[in-house]
Amino acid sequence: MSGAAKSPRDYRLDFFRGLALFLIFLDHIPNNPLAHATLKTFALCDAAEVFILISGYTAALVYGRAMARDGTVLASLRIWRRVWQLYVAHLLVFLVYSAQVAYAMSRITNPLFVETLGLGEFLQRPDITLVRLMLLAFQPAYLDILPLYIALLGVFPLFLLLLRWHRGLALGLSAALYVAARYWEFNLPGNLDSDGWYFNPFAWQFLFMLAASVGVRHAEASGQGAATVPTWLVVLAAAFAAFAFVIQFSWVLHEAFPAVPALLRRLLWPLDKTTLAPLRILSVLSLAVLVARFVPRDAGWLTGRLGWPVVLCGQNSLDVFCLGILLSVLGGILLTEFGFAPAAVALVNLGGVTAMLALALGIAWYEAGGRLPPRPAAAPRSAP
């Protein structure tokens, strides 16, 4: 905590990471009506991009400082210890997920619908898929963000060294890999009959490293006060965010009301997610710039009664993320069993978010020795 006074934790990162976790939960409930009200309706990206962007920035901030303080070896080991935690979490989530899906499968008896069975590959060929699972080469639906995060953090020490040595070179290499992966379509091996990882790590590393390059700069400049965002960048970001909103929202509206034209659809649709289309990167970057400019680092609501629990979710992102994934599957099972009545939909969505908040509060309570940690008082304004 010694450095805390010098550069207080940026709660915006925790808050928006927590928010992304909620959106990932809502988006992953099959056929969830509420999923139409998440980020992917209003922007050309979704919560996955937000999560990877914040994770890249935070990793560079935290491990960049660690590398400066403790040296390369210790910082690398710290990163790999985190990778191990993520890997263990991934395997555990898979175990619970398998049980959930196996139960759901046992309820499908009509051979008309065999194609929609989720886990068939694993239950049919456990001898092959078990090994592939451990090599991250088997990723059932839902279980694909953690493998990406594991892969990105796994090579992060190398990239962090490069970033700290020469930022331009590091970013250039990352961009080249991104372009090459999109052009030659190479990917890590995925499920048995698929084309590769759902989140192609060679493409998605670019967003992570882009965010990390900003994080490294802020880590080096810590204590110098909040970096100001140049006005031209804010204007550009606002223009692009507005453009992305109009485009995406017109597509969504067109689905429901064919009279509304789907703007520029012939030109822009569909946007790749596996290879992370450039417009997706621009979309999430524009949102990040707007948040950096218009949400002050010391905004009172971040540590307020409503904001603080979300911040705690972001601070315990691994646990809350894993719970969210399992709750999505459970939510799908419950809605399937009891039907999509508005009350049931509301209950499942609210119940899930409440459970995620409760877990975060519980962890905070436990770690503070059996009491909830005091909310930080509204940070002192820079000018009195």
Place this chain on the structure above:
Amino acid sequence: MIAVLALMFALASGPAGAAAPDAPAAPPPAVAAPAATCRLPAGFAEAPVALPHARAAVAARKRLVVMALGGTPMASGVAGDAALGYPARMGAHLARLLPGVEVVIDNRAIPNRSARSMGQRLPEEIAQVRPDLVIWASGSRDALRKTDLAVYARTLQGGIAAIRAGGADAMLIDTQYAPGWAAIPMLDDYREVIETVAEMAEAPLFPRHLLMQDWHDHGVINLAETDQGQQVALARLLFDCLGDALARMVARGLAP
């Protein structure tokens, strides 16, 4: 539960395994009777259908070659006999609706195929079959594999282009309606892509999902049936109804 899973995989593994022992051995009644019970929702019969290639072929040669492309349901193992699957039933209904026209159905469906693998072999198969019309059902295998929606969309778009380049019309069929448990994966996202691709390519879209939901909701076909023998009988009825609706839609596209 192991027994249930084993049974399910046995059913899934091949057409031969799908005929349950207590299923009625007799083929379903002739064309007219079951079709009469298959209501078609309001509006289904009015939507315009454009099938220029097929119409020209029928006018010129009095012959219509339809190629069927799809996965498990279209491969018809569930009905116990390909002749009772919906492409074959569509052929029977078309023959009734188009007297004097020779209707040939070439069913190329294979269980558990993704759109991508269907699309890859499409040019080759079109060269072999030389169809006037291709009906293409996909989506559920892709949803299960979680194919990138953009990749899926481009596969459909490329397939439609290949079909048209081969001198045929393309008609897309959207994903099945599944009550309850079978709706676990994100099927809706894939169905939306099929709709969007069809709209952008101005290709006719056969609303299988809507029809199945309508029949299920109105008690015509209980898709939630759990009795194995009944499931086979209901699958036959479903395929006959789908074949009937498809035939009527195609016939509308052929009308001058």
